[in-house]
Amino acid sequence: SVLVSGVISPPDAALTPRANARHLPDIIIIGVRKAGTRALIQMLRLHTSIAAAQNEVHFFDWDSHYERGLDWYVDQMPEAQPGQLTVEKTPAYFTSRDVPQRIRLAKPDARLLLIVREPTERLLSDYTQVYHNRLEKRKRPQPLETLLLRNGELNLDYKPLNRSLYHTHMQRWLQAFPISSFHLVDGDALVREPLAEMQKVEAFLKLEPQISQNNFYFNQTRGFFCLRDGRQQQRCLHSSKGRKHPQVSPHILSKLQHFFHEPNRRFFELVGRTFDWK
Numbered sequence: 269s270v271l272v273s274g275v276i277s278p279p280d281a282a283l284t285p286r287a288n289a290r291h292l293p294d295i296i297i298i299g300v301r302k303a304g305t306r307a308l309i310q311m312l313r314l315h316t317s318i319a320a321a322q323n324e325v326h327f328f329d330w331d332s333h334y335e336r337g338l339d340w341y342v343d344q345m346p347e348a349q350p351g352q353l354t355v356e357k358t359p360a361y362f363t364s365r366d367v368p369q370r371i372r373l374a375k376p377d378a379r380l381l382l383i384v385r386e387p388t389e390r391l392l393s394d395y396t397q398v399y400h401n402r403l404e405k406r407k408r409p410q411p412l413e414t415l416l417l418r419n420g421e422l423n424l425d426y427k428p429l430n431r432s433l434y435h436t437h438m439q440r441w442l443q444a445f446p447i448s449s450f451h452l453v454d455g456d457a458l459v460r461e462p463l464a465e466m467q468k469v470e471a472f473l474k475l476e477p478q479i480s481q482n483n484f485y486f487n488q489t490r491g492f493f494c495l496r497d498g499r500q501q502q503r504c505l506h507s508s509k510g511r512k513h514p515q516v517s518p519h520i521l522s523k524l525q526h527f528f529h530e531p532n533r534r535f536f537e538l539v540g541r542t543f544d545w546k
């Protein structure tokens with residue numbers, strides 16, 4: 269501060285380094301569960317302009333969190349340097365009824381990242397996740413057929429099946445946000461060619477292109493790409509990512525793929541692009 273004719277003037281804002289601060293997320297990864305949301309947020313934070321929340325926050329989908337208000341939500345965010353964009357991921361947002369309107373109220377200019385994956389494979393991944401959760405809780409896992417079929421027909425109330433009906437959920441989101449608020453990430457492509465997929469994300473977010481081939485190396489043991497950050501720290505995703513899926517009879521597989529054909533077509537129409545799904 270400077271003493272001018274006996275008055276102490278406030279410090280020059282331009283000369284005072286602004287401190288790191290928490291703020292509402294600029295970017296939200298809204299899902300889909302088991303489509304590669306963790307890989308996406310980890311790859312995004314390779315960029316120096318991104319500050320990412322570590323844990324799934326579940327602010328907009330859990331009433332007990334939502335009732336705590338926006339100050340609580342901001343407290344869950346990482347500290348961001350001036351100019352950094354903040355991102356959180358909660359895959360359950362995509363399929364939760366009230367979430368689109370709640371996000372619109374809190375952050376109408378949020379940039380929404382949605383990662384999708386071939387719906388049958390996503391269903392099997394979802395089943396596998398629940399299977400392991402039950403084992404951990406010492407509950408007996410149930411065979412897929414019992415959950416998926418009712419009187420020989422597909423059981424539409426089975427949640428992992430419902431979550432793969434992307435168009436029904438996307439319809440709700442498009443009532444709250446224009447399509448320009450979304451960027452869709454191809455989860456199958458992110459596994460095979462992470463750099464190409466991340467360059468599209470950088471472009472959508474208007475970030476300076478920074479992520480490079482140097483940030484990825486293929487790990488033969490894991491069968492996936494792992495990450496190398498700017499300080500040459502190497503890191504693969506947790507071992508719960510990339511699990512073996514159950515063997516499913518060809519009859520059920522083709523039933524599922526046939527079933528998803530029409531919902532997929534409607535999803536492609538809604539989002540104005542296609543994916544390479546059977």
Ligand SMILES: Nc1ncnc2c1ncn2[C@@H]1O[C@H](COP(=O)(O)OS(=O)(=O)O)[C@@H](OP(=O)(O)O)[C@H]1O
Binds near residue numbers: 300301394510512
């Ligand atoms: N690089 C890399 N390493 C490991 N795993 C990768 C990677 N990229 C994408 N994936 C895929 O991410 C799938 C898990 O998806 P999510 O992180 O969205 O799951 S969750 O909803 O948060 O539980 C996980 O699904 P499963 O293979 O079914 O386990 C992976 O296929």
